[in-house]
Amino acid sequence: MQAKRYINYRRVVLTALATLLMVLLAFFAMLPFAFMFLSSLKPGQEMLRNGLSLTFEPGVSSFTNYAALNTYRDGIYWLWYKSSAIIMFLQTVIGLFFGSLVGYGLAMYDFRGKNLVFTIVLVVMMIPFEILLLPLYRMLIRAKLTDTYFGVVLPYLVPPFMVFFFRQYVLGLPRELLEAGRIDGCTDYGVFFRIMVPIMIPAFGAMTILSCMNSWNNLLWPLIVLSTNEKFTIPIGMGTTITPYGNAFDVLMPGAVMAVVPIVILYLFAQKTFIAGLTAGSVKG
DSSP states (O other), X not given: OHHHHHHHHHHHHHHHHHHHHHHHHHHHHHHHHXXXXXXXXXXXXXXXXXXXXXXXXXXXXXXXXXXXXXXXXXXXXXXXXXXXXXHHHHHHHHHHHHHHHHHHHXXXXXXXXXXXXXXXXXXXXXXXXXXXXXHHHHHHHHHTOTTSXXXXXXXXXXXXXXXXXXXXXXXXXXXXXXXXXXXTTOOHHHIIIIIXXXXXXXXXXXXXXXXXXXXXXXXXXXXXXXXXXXXXXXXXXXXXXXETTEEOHHHHHHXXXXXXXXXXXXXXXXXXXXXXXXXXXXXXX
C-alpha cells in the first residue's frame, strides 16, 4: 500500500514539475510577441526613445498605428499581404500534390532505381539552398520567370522534405489497402485519391502548416526573384520600411503583428492534425 502511494505521489510531483516547465517555456516563447504587440500600440518616436518594453500607457498606446497600414504608401502593405498569400497558396498546394505522390510511390511500389531516387532525395535535402541560388536564378532568367509568383514557387514544386515525410508515413500503412483497391477495380490513381489520401490526412495537415510557415517567412529567394514593389512579400516589404532616410516604426511593428496572424489561425485550427501527423510519421522509418 505504501509503495502504491509513493508511486502516485511521485507521479503527481513529476506531472506538476512537467506542467511548470511547459508553462515557463510557453511564457518565454510568448515574450517576444508581447513586446511586439505592446510596441505596435505606441508611436514610432516613443519606441525610438524608450525602445521595446512591456509597459502599456493609456495616454500613449492606441490602435492608430494599425489604421496607418491602410494609408502607408497608398496601402501597399496589403499588396504585400496579397503576394505572400498567393505564393503561400501555390507553394503549399502544388508541393503537397507532388510531394505526396512521389512519397507514396517510393513507399508502396517496387521499381528499378527506387533506392537511387530516394538517395537523391536525401542528398538534395542535405544541400544548403544558398548553393543552388545562382543556377536556379540563371534558369529563371532563361525561362523568363523573374519577377513572377511562379518563379518564386518553382524550386518548391517537389519539396524533398515532403517526399521524405510522406514516404515515412506511407511505410506505416498496410500494403493490403493497395491490393484491396485494385480488386475493387480502382486504378492506381484511384487507390491513391480515394483510399490513401483520406488516411493520410494527418500527414497532409502537418505538411500544410510547415509549408505555409516556410513560404510565409521566406525572405532570401523571393528577394532575389521579385523586383516590383507591389509584388514584394511581407518579409521583403517590411524590410523596405527601414531605410537610411528614415524608419517607419509606426508601420513596421503593427505590420509585424498582422503578419503573424494567419499562421497562428492556421495552427489553431489544425494543431491536432499537425501533432497527429508528426507523431504517426515518425513511427516507422
